[in-house]
Amino acid sequence: MIVDAHHHLWTADYPWLAAPGLGAIRRDYTVADLTPRLAAAGVTAGVLVEAGRCDAAETAEFLALAAATPHIAGVVAWASLTDPDLPATLAGYRDLPGAVKLVGIRDQVQGVDDPAFLARADVRSALATIGAAGLTYDLVVQVGQLAASAAAARATPGTIFVLDHLGKPRVGAGAEGFAEWCAAVAGLAACDNVVAKLSGLLTETGPGWTVSTIRPYVDTALDLFGPERLMVGSDWPVCELVASYPAALEAIGSCLSELSAGERAAVAAGTAIRTYRLEVGS
Template sequence: MPRKTSDHLVVDAHHHLWDPARGYEWLEAPELAPIRRVFTADELRVELAAHGVHRTVLVEGGRCHADEVAEHLAIADSTPQIAGVVAWADLTDPRLADTISAYRRLPGARKLVGIRDQVQGRPAPGFLAEPVAAKGLATVGAAGLAFDLVVRVDQVPAAALAAAAAPDVRFVLDHLGKPRIAAGSRGLAEWRTAVAPLAACRNVTAKLSGLVTEADWSTWTVDDLRPFVATAVELFGPDRLMFGSDWPVCTTVASYGRVLAALREALPPLTDAERADVFGGTAIRTYRLEVGST
Protein backbone atom coordinates (compact mmCIF):
# COMPACT_ATOMS: atom_id res chain seq x y z
CA MET A 1 0.00 0.00 0.00
CA PRO A 2 1.49 3.41 -0.92
CA ARG A 3 2.14 5.88 1.90
CA LYS A 4 -0.07 8.90 2.30
CA THR A 5 1.25 12.26 1.18
CA SER A 6 1.55 13.41 4.82
CA ASP A 7 4.17 10.73 5.44
CA HIS A 8 6.48 12.51 3.02
CA LEU A 9 6.30 15.82 4.82
CA VAL A 10 9.45 16.73 6.74
CA VAL A 11 8.48 17.61 10.31
CA ASP A 12 10.73 19.20 12.91
CA ALA A 13 9.21 17.77 16.09
CA HIS A 14 11.09 19.99 18.54
CA HIS A 15 11.96 23.67 18.44
CA HIS A 16 11.46 26.77 20.58
CA LEU A 17 10.65 30.46 20.28
CA TRP A 18 11.31 33.00 23.02
CA ASP A 19 11.89 36.54 24.16
CA PRO A 20 14.39 36.57 27.09
CA ALA A 21 12.71 39.67 28.47
CA ARG A 22 9.66 37.53 29.23
CA GLY A 23 11.45 35.55 31.95
CA TYR A 24 13.62 32.71 30.67
CA GLU A 25 16.03 32.63 33.62
CA TRP A 26 17.94 29.58 32.39
CA LEU A 27 19.26 31.68 29.50
CA GLU A 28 21.40 33.62 31.98
CA ALA A 29 24.06 30.87 31.89
CA PRO A 30 27.23 32.45 30.40
CA GLU A 31 27.63 29.81 27.70
CA LEU A 32 24.15 30.61 26.41
CA ALA A 33 24.90 34.25 25.58
CA PRO A 34 24.66 33.60 21.80
CA ILE A 35 21.00 32.58 22.13
CA ARG A 36 20.05 35.16 24.75
CA ARG A 37 17.96 37.11 22.27
CA VAL A 38 14.53 37.07 20.68
CA PHE A 39 13.78 34.20 18.30
CA THR A 40 10.62 34.67 16.23
CA ALA A 41 8.42 32.67 13.90
CA ASP A 42 9.65 34.80 11.01
CA GLU A 43 13.22 33.67 11.66
CA LEU A 44 12.03 30.08 12.00
CA ARG A 45 10.29 30.22 8.63
CA VAL A 46 13.52 31.27 6.96
CA GLU A 47 15.29 28.20 8.37
CA LEU A 48 12.48 25.86 7.36
CA ALA A 49 12.35 27.16 3.80
CA ALA A 50 16.13 26.94 3.44
CA HIS A 51 16.25 23.30 4.52
CA GLY A 52 13.08 21.78 3.11
CA VAL A 53 11.21 21.38 6.40
CA HIS A 54 7.45 21.66 6.02
CA ARG A 55 5.89 21.53 9.49
CA THR A 56 7.03 21.84 13.10
CA VAL A 57 6.09 21.31 16.72
CA LEU A 58 6.71 24.30 19.00
CA VAL A 59 7.72 23.16 22.49
CA GLU A 60 7.55 25.15 25.71
CA GLY A 61 10.86 26.83 26.45
CA GLY A 62 11.37 26.58 30.20
CA ARG A 63 9.57 29.76 31.17
CA CYS A 64 7.05 27.68 33.14
CA HIS A 65 4.23 30.19 32.99
CA ALA A 66 0.72 30.01 31.52
CA ASP A 67 1.33 33.28 29.65
CA GLU A 68 3.80 31.44 27.42
CA VAL A 69 1.09 28.93 26.50
CA ALA A 70 -1.22 31.69 25.29
CA GLU A 71 1.62 33.32 23.37
CA HIS A 72 2.74 30.08 21.69
CA LEU A 73 -0.78 29.07 20.68
CA ALA A 74 -1.37 32.51 19.19
CA ILE A 75 1.88 32.28 17.22
CA ALA A 76 0.96 28.80 15.98
CA ASP A 77 -2.50 30.00 15.01
CA SER A 78 -0.95 32.56 12.64
CA THR A 79 1.91 30.35 11.42
CA PRO A 80 0.82 27.51 9.10
CA GLN A 81 4.21 25.79 9.39
CA ILE A 82 3.68 25.22 13.14
CA ALA A 83 1.36 22.23 13.25
CA GLY A 84 1.41 21.66 17.00
CA VAL A 85 2.30 23.14 20.37
CA VAL A 86 3.57 21.29 23.43
CA ALA A 87 2.61 23.53 26.33
CA TRP A 88 3.98 23.75 29.85
CA ALA A 89 2.02 22.51 32.83
CA ASP A 90 2.93 21.37 36.34
CA LEU A 91 2.18 17.68 36.84
CA THR A 92 1.67 18.31 40.56
CA ASP A 93 -0.98 21.00 39.95
CA PRO A 94 -4.10 19.78 41.82
CA ARG A 95 -6.19 21.67 39.25
CA LEU A 96 -4.33 20.33 36.22
CA ALA A 97 -7.52 19.24 34.45
CA ASP A 98 -8.90 22.78 34.82
CA THR A 99 -5.59 24.24 33.62
CA ILE A 100 -5.71 22.15 30.45
CA SER A 101 -9.36 23.05 29.92
CA ALA A 102 -8.39 26.72 30.14
CA TYR A 103 -5.67 26.14 27.54
CA ARG A 104 -8.29 24.66 25.23
CA ARG A 105 -10.26 27.91 25.33
CA LEU A 106 -7.32 30.01 24.13
CA PRO A 107 -6.99 31.27 20.56
CA GLY A 108 -5.08 28.66 18.57
CA ALA A 109 -5.99 25.84 20.97
CA ARG A 110 -6.74 23.51 18.03
CA LYS A 111 -2.95 23.16 17.75
CA LEU A 112 -2.42 22.08 21.36
CA VAL A 113 -0.97 18.56 21.01
CA GLY A 114 1.01 17.92 24.17
CA ILE A 115 2.08 18.91 27.67
CA ARG A 116 5.55 19.15 29.16
CA ASP A 117 6.70 19.67 32.74
CA GLN A 118 10.33 20.66 33.34
CA VAL A 119 11.09 17.34 35.03
CA GLN A 120 14.82 17.72 34.36
CA GLY A 121 14.81 20.59 36.85
CA ARG A 122 13.40 18.45 39.65
CA PRO A 123 16.20 17.07 41.86
CA ALA A 124 14.54 13.73 42.62
CA PRO A 125 15.49 11.04 40.07
CA GLY A 126 12.30 9.12 40.91
CA PHE A 127 9.77 11.95 40.59
CA LEU A 128 7.90 10.45 37.63
CA ALA A 129 7.26 7.23 39.57
CA GLU A 130 5.65 9.08 42.48
CA PRO A 131 1.83 8.98 42.93
CA VAL A 132 1.46 12.73 42.42
CA ALA A 133 3.17 12.46 39.03
CA ALA A 134 1.08 9.42 38.07
CA LYS A 135 -2.08 11.39 38.78
CA GLY A 136 -0.90 14.26 36.61
CA LEU A 137 0.10 11.94 33.77
CA ALA A 138 -3.32 10.29 33.87
CA THR A 139 -4.91 13.73 33.58
CA VAL A 140 -2.78 14.57 30.53
CA GLY A 141 -3.71 11.26 28.91
CA ALA A 142 -7.41 11.72 29.66
CA ALA A 143 -7.22 15.07 27.89
CA GLY A 144 -6.03 13.29 24.75
CA LEU A 145 -2.61 14.92 24.81
CA ALA A 146 0.90 13.52 24.57
CA PHE A 147 3.36 14.05 27.42
CA ASP A 148 6.90 15.13 26.57
CA LEU A 149 9.59 13.71 28.85
CA VAL A 150 12.41 16.21 29.27
CA VAL A 151 14.53 14.19 31.68
CA ARG A 152 18.11 13.55 32.71
CA VAL A 153 19.61 10.09 32.25
CA ASP A 154 19.21 9.37 35.97
CA GLN A 155 15.47 10.13 35.66
CA VAL A 156 14.90 7.77 32.71
CA PRO A 157 14.31 4.64 34.88
CA ALA A 158 11.44 6.40 36.68
CA ALA A 159 10.07 7.47 33.30
CA ALA A 160 10.04 3.81 32.27
CA LEU A 161 8.05 2.91 35.37
CA ALA A 162 5.60 5.73 34.67
CA ALA A 163 5.14 4.70 31.04
CA ALA A 164 4.61 1.05 31.94
CA ALA A 165 2.00 2.03 34.53
CA ALA A 166 0.11 4.27 32.09
CA PRO A 167 -0.11 2.36 28.78
CA ASP A 168 -2.87 4.61 27.46
CA VAL A 169 -0.73 7.76 27.74
CA ARG A 170 1.44 8.75 24.77
CA PHE A 171 4.93 9.58 26.03
CA VAL A 172 7.59 11.36 23.96
CA LEU A 173 11.19 11.20 25.15
CA ASP A 174 12.88 14.50 24.33
CA HIS A 175 16.53 14.51 23.25
CA LEU A 176 16.75 10.70 23.70
CA GLY A 177 16.87 11.30 27.47
CA LYS A 178 19.96 13.52 27.25
CA PRO A 179 22.71 10.89 26.97
CA ARG A 180 26.24 12.00 27.89
CA ILE A 181 27.54 11.88 24.33
CA ALA A 182 30.69 13.76 25.31
CA ALA A 183 31.58 10.81 27.58
CA GLY A 184 31.79 8.46 24.59
CA SER A 185 31.45 4.73 25.28
CA ARG A 186 30.87 5.29 29.01
CA GLY A 187 28.01 7.63 28.25
CA LEU A 188 26.60 5.18 25.72
CA ALA A 189 26.64 2.24 28.14
CA GLU A 190 25.07 4.28 30.95
CA TRP A 191 22.33 5.62 28.68
CA ARG A 192 21.55 2.31 26.98
CA THR A 193 21.02 0.58 30.32
CA ALA A 194 18.67 3.35 31.43
CA VAL A 195 16.69 3.77 28.22
CA ALA A 196 16.14 0.14 27.17
CA PRO A 197 13.21 -0.48 29.61
CA LEU A 198 11.59 2.78 28.48
CA ALA A 199 11.97 1.84 24.81
CA ALA A 200 10.29 -1.48 25.59
CA CYS A 201 7.07 0.44 26.32
CA ARG A 202 5.16 0.67 23.06
CA ASN A 203 3.44 3.88 24.17
CA VAL A 204 6.78 5.73 24.09
CA THR A 205 8.34 7.48 21.12
CA ALA A 206 11.60 9.41 21.15
CA LYS A 207 13.11 12.48 19.54
CA LEU A 208 16.45 12.44 17.79
CA SER A 209 16.96 15.98 19.03
CA GLY A 210 19.31 17.92 21.27
CA LEU A 211 22.19 15.57 20.54
CA VAL A 212 24.85 18.02 19.39
CA THR A 213 24.60 19.94 22.66
CA GLU A 214 25.18 16.72 24.63
CA ALA A 215 28.40 16.14 22.65
CA ASP A 216 31.59 18.15 23.08
CA TRP A 217 30.60 21.59 21.83
CA SER A 218 33.95 22.39 20.24
CA THR A 219 35.08 19.05 18.82
CA TRP A 220 31.94 17.00 18.06
CA THR A 221 31.62 15.05 14.83
CA VAL A 222 28.92 12.89 13.30
CA ASP A 223 30.87 9.85 14.47
CA ASP A 224 30.23 10.92 18.07
CA LEU A 225 26.48 10.84 17.43
CA ARG A 226 26.37 7.68 15.33
CA PRO A 227 26.39 5.00 18.10
CA PHE A 228 23.66 6.78 20.05
CA VAL A 229 21.49 7.17 16.96
CA ALA A 230 22.08 3.54 15.94
CA THR A 231 21.15 2.35 19.42
CA ALA A 232 17.98 4.43 19.36
CA VAL A 233 17.00 2.86 16.04
CA GLU A 234 17.71 -0.60 17.48
CA LEU A 235 15.68 -0.04 20.66
CA PHE A 236 12.77 2.09 19.42
CA GLY A 237 12.65 1.34 15.69
CA PRO A 238 12.22 4.08 13.05
CA ASP A 239 8.44 4.07 13.52
CA ARG A 240 8.93 5.41 17.08
CA LEU A 241 11.67 7.95 16.35
CA MET A 242 11.34 11.52 15.11
CA PHE A 243 13.66 14.30 14.02
CA GLY A 244 13.84 17.44 16.14
CA SER A 245 16.21 20.35 15.60
CA ASP A 246 16.08 21.80 19.12
CA TRP A 247 16.48 25.15 17.38
CA PRO A 248 17.60 27.69 18.53
CA VAL A 249 19.37 25.87 21.38
CA CYS A 250 21.30 23.89 18.79
CA THR A 251 22.85 27.07 17.38
CA THR A 252 25.21 27.24 20.36
CA VAL A 253 26.95 24.34 18.60
CA ALA A 254 25.69 24.02 15.03
CA SER A 255 23.37 25.66 12.53
CA TYR A 256 19.89 24.34 11.77
CA GLY A 257 21.12 22.91 8.49
CA ARG A 258 24.12 21.23 10.06
CA VAL A 259 21.97 19.54 12.71
CA LEU A 260 19.62 18.18 10.06
CA ALA A 261 22.48 16.99 7.87
CA ALA A 262 24.27 15.39 10.83
CA LEU A 263 21.23 13.31 11.72
CA ARG A 264 20.78 12.17 8.14
CA GLU A 265 24.42 11.11 8.10
CA ALA A 266 24.33 9.47 11.54
CA LEU A 267 21.34 7.24 10.81
CA PRO A 268 22.08 3.63 9.90
CA PRO A 269 20.79 2.32 6.54
CA LEU A 270 16.99 2.61 6.44
CA THR A 271 14.33 2.03 3.81
CA ASP A 272 12.62 5.04 2.27
CA ALA A 273 9.54 4.29 4.36
CA GLU A 274 11.58 4.14 7.56
CA ARG A 275 13.29 7.45 6.79
CA ALA A 276 9.87 8.96 6.10
CA ASP A 277 8.85 7.90 9.61
CA VAL A 278 11.88 9.49 11.26
CA PHE A 279 11.54 12.72 9.33
CA GLY A 280 7.80 13.15 9.56
CA GLY A 281 5.51 10.17 9.91
CA THR A 282 6.24 9.38 13.56
CA ALA A 283 5.67 12.97 14.65
CA ILE A 284 2.44 13.21 12.66
CA ARG A 285 1.05 10.02 14.22
CA THR A 286 2.30 10.64 17.76
CA TYR A 287 1.10 14.21 18.06
CA ARG A 288 -1.92 13.64 15.79
CA LEU A 289 -0.91 16.61 13.69
CA GLU A 290 -3.23 18.05 11.08
CA VAL A 291 -0.68 18.77 8.39
CA GLY A 292 -2.29 18.62 4.94
CA SER A 293 0.29 18.24 2.19
CA THR A 294 3.26 20.11 0.74
Protein backbone atom coordinates in the same frame (compact mmCIF):
# COMPACT_ATOMS: atom_id res chain seq x y z
CA MET B 1 8.46 15.65 3.78
CA ILE B 2 10.22 16.77 6.96
CA VAL B 3 8.46 17.69 10.21
CA ASP B 4 10.75 19.25 12.79
CA ALA B 5 9.27 17.70 15.93
CA HIS B 6 11.18 19.91 18.35
CA HIS B 7 11.93 23.59 18.07
CA HIS B 8 11.48 26.59 20.34
CA LEU B 9 10.83 30.32 20.29
CA TRP B 10 11.70 32.68 23.13
CA THR B 11 12.62 36.18 24.20
CA ALA B 12 15.96 37.14 25.72
CA ASP B 13 14.44 37.66 29.17
CA TYR B 14 13.71 33.98 29.81
CA PRO B 15 15.44 33.45 33.19
CA TRP B 16 17.42 30.33 32.27
CA LEU B 17 19.15 32.20 29.46
CA ALA B 18 21.12 34.16 32.08
CA ALA B 19 23.25 31.08 32.81
CA PRO B 20 26.93 31.23 31.83
CA GLY B 21 27.78 29.94 28.39
CA LEU B 22 24.43 30.82 26.80
CA GLY B 23 25.37 34.25 25.46
CA ALA B 24 25.21 33.03 21.85
CA ILE B 25 21.47 32.32 22.14
CA ARG B 26 20.56 35.05 24.64
CA ARG B 27 18.35 37.00 22.26
CA ASP B 28 14.83 36.97 20.89
CA TYR B 29 13.95 34.13 18.52
CA THR B 30 10.69 34.78 16.72
CA VAL B 31 8.58 33.34 13.92
CA ALA B 32 10.41 35.73 11.59
CA ASP B 33 13.64 33.90 12.48
CA LEU B 34 12.09 30.45 12.20
CA THR B 35 10.30 30.74 8.86
CA PRO B 36 13.32 31.18 6.58
CA ARG B 37 15.20 28.38 8.34
CA LEU B 38 12.35 25.94 7.76
CA ALA B 39 12.10 26.97 4.12
CA ALA B 40 15.84 26.72 3.49
CA ALA B 41 16.01 23.26 5.06
CA GLY B 42 12.96 21.96 3.18
CA VAL B 43 10.95 21.51 6.38
CA THR B 44 7.20 21.43 5.85
CA ALA B 45 6.11 22.05 9.44
CA GLY B 46 7.31 22.03 13.02
CA VAL B 47 6.23 21.41 16.59
CA LEU B 48 6.76 24.38 18.92
CA VAL B 49 7.81 23.17 22.37
CA GLU B 50 7.60 25.13 25.61
CA ALA B 51 10.90 26.81 26.36
CA GLY B 52 11.34 26.71 30.11
CA ARG B 53 9.47 29.88 31.07
CA CYS B 54 7.07 27.69 33.04
CA ASP B 55 3.98 29.84 33.04
CA ALA B 56 0.58 29.60 31.42
CA ALA B 57 1.01 32.93 29.63
CA GLU B 58 3.61 31.32 27.37
CA THR B 59 1.04 28.73 26.35
CA ALA B 60 -1.44 31.43 25.35
CA GLU B 61 1.25 33.22 23.34
CA PHE B 62 2.42 30.06 21.58
CA LEU B 63 -1.07 28.91 20.67
CA ALA B 64 -1.85 32.35 19.25
CA LEU B 65 1.36 32.20 17.21
CA ALA B 66 0.47 28.73 15.96
CA ALA B 67 -3.00 29.91 14.93
CA ALA B 68 -1.41 32.62 12.80
CA THR B 69 1.45 30.47 11.44
CA PRO B 70 0.57 27.54 9.15
CA HIS B 71 3.99 25.89 9.46
CA ILE B 72 3.63 25.58 13.24
CA ALA B 73 1.58 22.40 13.17
CA GLY B 74 1.48 21.75 16.90
CA VAL B 75 2.35 23.15 20.32
CA VAL B 76 3.71 21.23 23.30
CA ALA B 77 2.76 23.51 26.18
CA TRP B 78 3.99 23.76 29.74
CA ALA B 79 1.97 22.54 32.70
CA SER B 80 3.14 21.49 36.15
CA LEU B 81 2.81 17.83 37.05
CA THR B 82 2.12 18.95 40.63
CA ASP B 83 -0.67 21.36 39.68
CA PRO B 84 -3.62 20.33 41.90
CA ASP B 85 -5.98 21.91 39.37
CA LEU B 86 -4.41 20.34 36.29
CA PRO B 87 -7.75 19.28 34.71
CA ALA B 88 -8.94 22.88 34.95
CA THR B 89 -5.63 24.15 33.58
CA LEU B 90 -5.89 21.89 30.54
CA ALA B 91 -9.53 22.84 30.04
CA GLY B 92 -8.47 26.48 30.11
CA TYR B 93 -5.86 25.82 27.46
CA ARG B 94 -8.57 24.24 25.31
CA ASP B 95 -10.50 27.53 25.41
CA LEU B 96 -7.58 29.62 24.13
CA PRO B 97 -7.31 30.90 20.55
CA GLY B 98 -5.30 28.36 18.56
CA ALA B 99 -6.12 25.51 20.96
CA VAL B 100 -6.74 23.18 18.02
CA LYS B 101 -2.95 23.03 17.71
CA LEU B 102 -2.36 22.01 21.34
CA VAL B 103 -0.86 18.52 21.00
CA GLY B 104 1.13 17.86 24.16
CA ILE B 105 2.32 18.91 27.60
CA ARG B 106 5.79 19.17 29.09
CA ASP B 107 7.18 19.98 32.53
CA GLN B 108 10.84 20.65 33.33
CA VAL B 109 11.47 17.35 35.10
CA GLN B 110 15.16 17.49 34.18
CA GLY B 111 15.61 20.11 36.91
CA VAL B 112 13.90 18.12 39.68
CA ASP B 113 16.33 16.73 42.28
CA ASP B 114 13.89 14.29 43.90
CA PRO B 115 14.68 10.80 42.49
CA ALA B 116 11.18 9.64 43.49
CA PHE B 117 9.39 12.50 41.73
CA LEU B 118 8.00 10.44 38.85
CA ALA B 119 6.78 7.79 41.31
CA ARG B 120 4.68 10.23 43.33
CA ALA B 121 0.96 9.47 43.29
CA ASP B 122 0.02 13.02 42.31
CA VAL B 123 2.52 13.02 39.45
CA ARG B 124 1.30 9.65 38.14
CA SER B 125 -2.27 10.98 38.35
CA ALA B 126 -1.25 14.07 36.38
CA LEU B 127 0.34 11.95 33.67
CA ALA B 128 -2.86 9.92 33.39
CA THR B 129 -4.92 13.13 33.24
CA ILE B 130 -2.82 14.40 30.34
CA GLY B 131 -3.35 11.19 28.40
CA ALA B 132 -7.08 11.19 29.13
CA ALA B 133 -7.24 14.72 27.72
CA GLY B 134 -5.93 13.38 24.39
CA LEU B 135 -2.51 14.96 24.81
CA THR B 136 0.97 13.47 24.72
CA TYR B 137 3.52 14.03 27.47
CA ASP B 138 7.05 15.11 26.50
CA LEU B 139 9.75 13.76 28.83
CA VAL B 140 12.64 16.19 29.18
CA VAL B 141 14.83 14.25 31.60
CA GLN B 142 18.46 13.50 32.34
CA VAL B 143 19.89 10.06 31.67
CA GLY B 144 19.73 9.29 35.39
CA GLN B 145 15.96 9.77 35.29
CA LEU B 146 15.29 7.27 32.50
CA ALA B 147 14.57 4.32 34.78
CA ALA B 148 12.00 6.35 36.71
CA SER B 149 10.53 7.52 33.41
CA ALA B 150 10.10 3.93 32.27
CA ALA B 151 8.32 3.04 35.50
CA ALA B 152 6.00 6.03 35.04
CA ALA B 153 5.25 5.03 31.45
CA ARG B 154 4.41 1.46 32.52
CA ALA B 155 2.14 2.79 35.25
CA THR B 156 0.20 5.06 32.87
CA PRO B 157 -0.32 3.02 29.69
CA GLY B 158 -3.10 5.32 28.49
CA THR B 159 -0.65 8.20 28.00
CA ILE B 160 1.73 8.52 25.06
CA PHE B 161 5.18 9.65 26.20
CA VAL B 162 7.68 11.38 23.92
CA LEU B 163 11.31 11.20 25.04
CA ASP B 164 13.08 14.44 24.20
CA HIS B 165 16.73 14.40 23.13
CA LEU B 166 16.98 10.61 23.66
CA GLY B 167 17.14 11.27 27.40
CA LYS B 168 20.14 13.63 27.20
CA PRO B 169 22.94 11.05 27.17
CA ARG B 170 26.38 12.16 28.35
CA VAL B 171 27.85 11.96 24.86
CA GLY B 172 30.96 13.83 25.92
CA ALA B 173 31.77 11.06 28.43
CA GLY B 174 32.69 8.69 25.61
CA ALA B 175 32.32 4.94 26.10
CA GLU B 176 31.27 5.33 29.73
CA GLY B 177 28.47 7.71 28.83
CA PHE B 178 27.32 5.48 25.98
CA ALA B 179 27.18 2.36 28.15
CA GLU B 180 25.31 4.23 30.89
CA TRP B 181 22.73 5.51 28.40
CA CYS B 182 22.26 2.16 26.64
CA ALA B 183 21.46 0.43 29.92
CA ALA B 184 19.07 3.18 31.00
CA VAL B 185 17.14 3.81 27.78
CA ALA B 186 16.39 0.16 27.00
CA GLY B 187 13.73 -0.08 29.69
CA LEU B 188 11.93 2.98 28.37
CA ALA B 189 12.10 1.73 24.79
CA ALA B 190 10.43 -1.50 25.94
CA CYS B 191 7.27 0.50 26.71
CA ASP B 192 4.95 0.53 23.69
CA ASN B 193 3.54 3.92 24.72
CA VAL B 194 6.88 5.70 24.35
CA VAL B 195 8.34 7.31 21.24
CA ALA B 196 11.58 9.29 21.09
CA LYS B 197 13.11 12.29 19.38
CA LEU B 198 16.45 12.26 17.60
CA SER B 199 17.24 15.73 18.84
CA GLY B 200 19.66 17.57 21.10
CA LEU B 201 22.55 15.18 20.56
CA LEU B 202 24.86 17.81 19.09
CA THR B 203 24.42 20.07 22.09
CA GLU B 204 25.05 17.18 24.48
CA THR B 205 28.26 16.41 22.56
CA GLY B 206 29.55 19.99 22.48
CA PRO B 207 31.42 22.08 19.93
CA GLY B 208 33.58 19.17 18.79
CA TRP B 209 30.64 17.09 17.61
CA THR B 210 30.89 14.89 14.54
CA VAL B 211 28.38 12.63 12.83
CA SER B 212 30.48 9.63 13.83
CA THR B 213 30.20 10.67 17.49
CA ILE B 214 26.40 10.72 17.52
CA ARG B 215 25.86 7.81 15.12
CA PRO B 216 26.07 5.07 17.82
CA TYR B 217 23.25 6.77 19.72
CA VAL B 218 21.08 7.03 16.62
CA ASP B 219 21.84 3.44 15.63
CA THR B 220 20.96 2.16 19.11
CA ALA B 221 17.74 4.19 19.14
CA LEU B 222 16.79 2.67 15.80
CA ASP B 223 17.43 -0.81 17.19
CA LEU B 224 15.46 -0.18 20.39
CA PHE B 225 12.56 1.97 19.19
CA GLY B 226 12.48 1.30 15.44
CA PRO B 227 11.76 4.01 12.84
CA GLU B 228 8.03 3.98 13.59
CA ARG B 229 8.74 5.25 17.11
CA LEU B 230 11.39 7.84 16.28
CA MET B 231 11.10 11.40 15.03
CA VAL B 232 13.63 14.06 14.09
CA GLY B 233 13.94 17.39 15.86
CA SER B 234 16.35 20.29 15.46
CA ASP B 235 16.20 21.62 19.05
CA TRP B 236 16.62 25.05 17.47
CA PRO B 237 17.65 27.60 18.70
CA VAL B 238 19.48 25.64 21.43
CA CYS B 239 21.40 23.87 18.67
CA GLU B 240 22.94 27.20 17.67
CA LEU B 241 25.31 26.82 20.61
CA VAL B 242 27.17 24.29 18.46
CA ALA B 243 25.52 24.08 15.01
CA SER B 244 23.25 25.90 12.61
CA TYR B 245 19.67 24.83 11.99
CA PRO B 246 20.46 23.01 8.70
CA ALA B 247 23.57 21.41 10.17
CA ALA B 248 21.56 19.98 13.06
CA LEU B 249 19.06 18.33 10.71
CA GLU B 250 21.71 17.22 8.23
CA ALA B 251 23.69 15.48 10.99
CA ILE B 252 20.69 13.35 11.92
CA GLY B 253 19.87 12.76 8.28
CA SER B 254 23.38 11.44 7.67
CA CYS B 255 22.80 8.81 10.36
CA LEU B 256 19.64 7.62 8.60
CA SER B 257 21.10 7.17 5.13
CA GLU B 258 21.05 3.37 5.22
CA LEU B 259 17.35 3.13 6.07
CA SER B 260 14.76 2.32 3.44
CA ALA B 261 12.76 5.16 1.92
CA GLY B 262 9.75 4.21 4.03
CA GLU B 263 11.78 4.10 7.23
CA ARG B 264 13.35 7.49 6.53
CA ALA B 265 9.89 8.92 5.84
CA ALA B 266 8.68 7.65 9.21
CA VAL B 267 11.51 9.29 11.13
CA ALA B 268 11.41 12.48 9.07
CA ALA B 269 7.67 13.07 9.37
CA GLY B 270 5.37 10.08 9.80
CA THR B 271 6.02 9.36 13.47
CA ALA B 272 5.57 13.01 14.45
CA ILE B 273 2.37 13.35 12.44
CA ARG B 274 0.88 10.21 13.95
CA THR B 275 2.05 10.78 17.53
CA TYR B 276 1.06 14.41 17.77
CA ARG B 277 -1.95 14.03 15.46
CA LEU B 278 -0.74 16.87 13.29
CA GLU B 279 -2.59 18.32 10.32
CA VAL B 280 0.21 18.68 7.79
CA GLY B 281 -0.25 19.23 4.08
CA SER B 282 1.27 16.86 1.55
